[in-house]
Amino acid sequence: MTDDRGYLLDNRRTEAGTRFEAISELFDQWTFRHLEALGAGPGMRCWEVGAGGPSIPAWLGARAGEHGRVLATDIDVSWTRPAAGGAVEVRRHDIVADPPPAETFDLVHARLVLVHLADRDRALRTMVDALRPGGVLLVEDADPALQPLACLDEHGPEQRLANRLRHDFRALLADRGADLAYGRTLPRLLREAGLDGVRADAYFPITSPACGVLEAATIRHVRDELIAAGHATPDEIDRHLDAIAGGRLDITLAPLISAWGRKP
Template sequence: MTYVLDPAWHAERARLENISALYDPGTAELCDRLGLAPGWRCLDAGAGTGGVARMFAERVGPDGEVLAVDADTRFLEPLAGGPLSVRRMDITAEPLPEGRFDLVHSRLVLEHLASPEPVVRSMARAARPGGWVLLEDLDWSTVRAVDPPSPAHERVVTALLTALAAGPYDQCFGRKVPRLLRAAGLRDVSVRAVSLPLPADPVAGQPAWELLVDQLAPRLLAAGLVDEDDLDAFHRLWRDGDTLGFGPLMVSAWGRRPDTAGA
């Protein structure tokens, strides 16, 4: 398994928790729309710090089942219990349980994979006939938007996209997700795309965004893509009480496994 970001980075837990805080409400809303209810069996693939898995466990209750899998389960293991179980696995190398789940979910994982198609097919097979697969990944087409204009923002965003492009990371992946769902044989495919505003919060800044830049900063500096002044200016933007920028588009797409062959 290859991963452009460093799981051992000292603030990786904080980075993942901030992502979760930013996107969990939208994920919960979509899952409720798909009918998530007591007794459902749910899978979260690449579950990170477990925000979605915990939401699943609350919704499905004691008669349901939640399986949270990740290549790195250190943040998930303390959550195991009741309907929630945790399994360490590389989803590119090992098959998921087949035909079992009412809802299979994955967020911000497939965009990191050099070859996501077989994993989408594995997720489709993990759904029971009639079950849902909900995939959520980013598309970075919105990230240059900022007001007022800022050369430091432009330099940092360009450097970030350059660093991401060097790894097995597809910054256009979001737009491809509905097509991958259809190619995996799923029906009734729908899509929602949301670019969250990154508000200028004078106290909190925008941790989900800033921590990604912080993690990659040594690489950006070493490659000469930015200097320390650019990074300082970038961080000040989110606390200046005036700047408005946009995060990457979060593309959420979902489809249903056919009830019977040929249905």
């Protein structure tokens, strides 16, 4: 990272729970579709990296059944813990700093994780190494540089303010070491890591209530940082949150790029 202040959207804030719920509503069905197509099912051994909320580990656990296993890890498992039990083990683990799990897996998945890491190359290597022969890696990450706007239809001052705040928020992310063009590199990186049959696609929510919920929670989460960096005034942030609450903005997100491949 460019500094030592850590992840901008850390899990210790109360807004993190709201963000995880909104991300789950927006992306879980997309993720589940991929996991199911890649063979998530009875008896599988799965590693969910940077799990965040409980929804994906719980779904994988239900699919794996009594003879399967799901290891769900994160540097802070406060929000992941409700998924623990049955096939699901929840464990605190730093994908970059800690030794990898001793076991190998049929399926490894990470969503919206690597884009934020300083040593994302090392994390990717660790996940590839954790696959058994024939195992599948699915990585899903955003590419904010592909679509930088919060409001595609910038028709008034509220939309212009939303787009400026989105730009400034992403400047904060980049300052913490995030790679805002990471998503597009995933197919190449998976091929270079030695995986076969690499494919990728993308999901791009244009507008939904969950987009507004996620935007509001994110802005509240980084409010102090935006003000301290001179990106926004308290009044501008309050006006933006009021516009979201009033349903006057069609908030959109960056594309979520899903890429997968199989270990020979």
